[in-house]
Amino acid sequence: MSIPADAPTTATTPALVPERFAGKVAVVTGAGSGIGRATALRLAREGARVVAADVVADRLDALVAEAPELDLVPVVGDITAEDGVQRVVAAAGGRVDLLANVAGIMDGFLPTAEVDDATWERVFAVNVTAVVRLSRAVLPLMVDAGGGAIVNVASEAALRGSAAGVAYTASKHAVVGITKSTAVSYRGQGVRTNAVAPGAVATNIEAPMRSQHAAQVLGPYMQANIPAAATAEQLAASITWLLSDDSANVNGVVLASDGGWSAV
Template sequence: MNGLDGKTAVVTGGGSGIGRASAKRFADEGANVVVADIDAETGRETVDLIEDAGSNATFVDVDVSDLESVERMVDVALDAYGSLDFAHNNAGILTGFADVADIDADDWDALLEVNLKGIWTCLKAELAVMAERGGGAIVNTASESGLVGMGGLASYSASKHGVVGLTKTVALEYATRGVRVNAIAPGPTNTNIQSRMSGDGDPSSMEFDTSAMIDVPMDRIAEPEEMAGAVAFLCSDDASYITGHTLPVDGGQAAD
């Protein structure tokens, strides 16, 4: 990919799944990577994988629903590498499947805090630095559920539709300020969703059977590395005239 080597990228949710694959892809392309995650153990594992491959990475503990935590994440990138050129705002949760009338209010609030407010906090902190320093590229993780409705996923779908709308709006606001903002909309992907529940703040991981969600024309589930490739492309100079776009990476589901 053109234009990634020697630059600095921040990846939220970088401790696992799509975020880990994205962090590793940025590093493979020659970028310095700040791996941000609320789970320090998995985040540091990603850093170790990148460093073992001979690239540069730094871990920062971040809660994307907390603006001060996100601002500290950006400061770490600037202190460690002197710049912030790319961001993959990827952290997200899924609190469970339920019809809209059966969703617990606390679960609704917790999901929107991470999946939508968390994108806003990241954008707020990243955009100020990128615009001041001459530009950059941001990719938000939306979802196929942000393009179509999905039964049993009302809160998740609402949050991801919000990410799509926010991506379009911010892209327009910063189009003349050198910052491109896009999103990916993953289809079913071979990764666990890390769920951060409300209450005492202790993390818990829930695995969901994706078999009922698979109606993919390509007849397979994606690998996280395929999402990472799309992210790297959207941040690269090869996508220099693309902004405000949500790219389905879904094996053709959105075309059906």
């Protein structure tokens, strides 16, 4: 769940681990902003060659311009479509060791009686179908190479029904199912698949509350229970830990990186 970038946040971020991903090729979606951008930068600063995918070219240009010394390969494409997925895979040059499925969109907090077809279908296209399509494309490369790691970004909305609207909540529950199924299916072939479940994160994602009913039902709960927002860099640290060999015994897990919200 994302909130405005100027919201109060917690302060500390784990230090970089130099060369942790040296020689690795990573793919990060949603790399032009927010958690995806922070993840792409952290992976590259820790030694990976990063294929940074986003639908907005200007965001990727800014990413590369910020860190020209890093091995960042920008790819503009819509990963809800198969040609966009293939463009990302081609940029990886036939090898993908790490995949971070970060790209996601919100749903205006629309409840079941108010959600429109366009919102439902677009949220599922970005949050669910794109995850499956890109994972499907890179898994054979990982299996052939003898292993790899995938991290999907779920949400606090994957753990409860009070963090978003029905489309986003359902889509993030689906991400958990995809994560666990993939973990079981490929655990014997050296591929680990995990998910991170952010709570409130200060990013630039658009998350207006378009429902008066949701504001009345969810607003008081959120005011009372959501901890201080995390930074995108803190989420990137959680994601890169799950992608790294430091978490070698972790597979099929949903890691709540939410400041303790899931414990409430």
